[in-house]
Amino acid sequence: MEKITSAQNSRIKAYAKLHTRKEREHTGLFLIEGEHLLEEAEKENMVETVLTDTPDQYQLKNMIEVTPEIMKKLSSNVSAIHLIGVCHKKQMKIEAPHRLLLLDDIQDPGNFGTLIRTAVSFGFDGVVCSRDTVDLYNEKTIRSTQGAMFHMPVVYADLSAYLDDLHKDGFTVIATALRNAVPMHEIEKKEKMAFILGNEGNGVSLSLQNMADERLFIEMNGFESLNVAVAGGIVMYQYHQ
């Protein structure tokens, strides 16, 4: 087995750069941490190289032994991690969808990952993100998906153009909103539905709200607001197939 002991090794330095979105986009590579995520990525044939500081414990393809210092340098986790995978991104395609989640500029990677995880749990067919949504391959996004990102096509698109296409395809598009909206229990299930959730601070942009067929609010006690991942969970539960 190959062994790297210097944190100054050129490959290690290249991997360390994958903590930035720019470098992930440039190389098409990203890092994942821990056994569970590696198993899920392996099923999709996305793992190029596995780094470990405890090679005796694992039997995986393309393993490189490295030092604990190198693991620490590459990990975004506070506790010690013994497996890091270098993966290549995969082209994802949403096929014959009936339930879609549309994300308008979600900024928090924890919210983003949790929404993807919930979308898998409720059988949604894909997640479509505005271009300014946080990166799918951000370490915190990946961690929050709990592996669900390997089971859900997630694509980035211009949402206004995407909405036009959805309308042509017979979709009912629902924007979540706090004002001038219909309570959720009054909106019935339809065959093809897409739900827009908005940015943590500003909600769904007005232009997308105006393009939607309905504006939905979740009935609450008093004028409060929900975390976007919670709101998404309630909506996806309500309309799952």
Add this chain to the structure above:
Amino acid sequence: MEKITSAQNSRIKAYAKLHTRKEREHTGLFLIEGEHLLEEAEKENMVETVLTDTPDQYQLKNMIEVTPEIMKKLSSNVSAIHLIGVCHKKQMKIEAPHRLLLLDDIQDPGNFGTLIRTAVSFGFDGVVCSRDTVDLYNEKTIRSTQGAMFHMPVVYADLSAYLDDLHKDGFTVIATALRNAVPMHEIEKKEKMAFILGNEGNGVSLSLQNMADERLFIEMNGFESLNVAVAGGIVMYQYHQ
């Protein structure tokens, strides 16, 4: 206005220690950051001292001017914060409840804070936490509540003993579970209901599950699991009054 310029000042050093749970418990004090949280804490008369590095911009009681370096030392935020409040904890009491959230060893402060925020949004009367639940006064918990912690009694208790009392008080106690449980739509609203949510890794402990009147699962597509704050949101929406 009093002014402190040295990060070695004894009061500043004492405030910096409030980042640990131990010191918060010892002193009964905790820190909050930003204008919104300060306003909410002020309404409850919980603010003892306000620290700022931009005193001209605010008119608040008991303000002390400090340097940006001191703000940085006391803040848990990556971006610059210009207001920090030193607050005292308040004895909280749940009065005449009809809807309660019971948390069994929730570990993630973001989940905990989000659950409190959601409980306010759906008119719950209180949150009861097992002793091993993460600290309410953790900076991340506070941030995730978005100020909701000042509108919701949150208490720590031995949950088994608490469940005994709830039963005597006519409560129906529902534990969330993934196995051997009833689908949520089959469980009807009752006058007094308490819902137990479990630890992120292990769910609700078996002993508490056995003490509950019902075990509830959220219907999903396939055997998946939900983030606990999302699961809590779905359950609280379903049963809010």
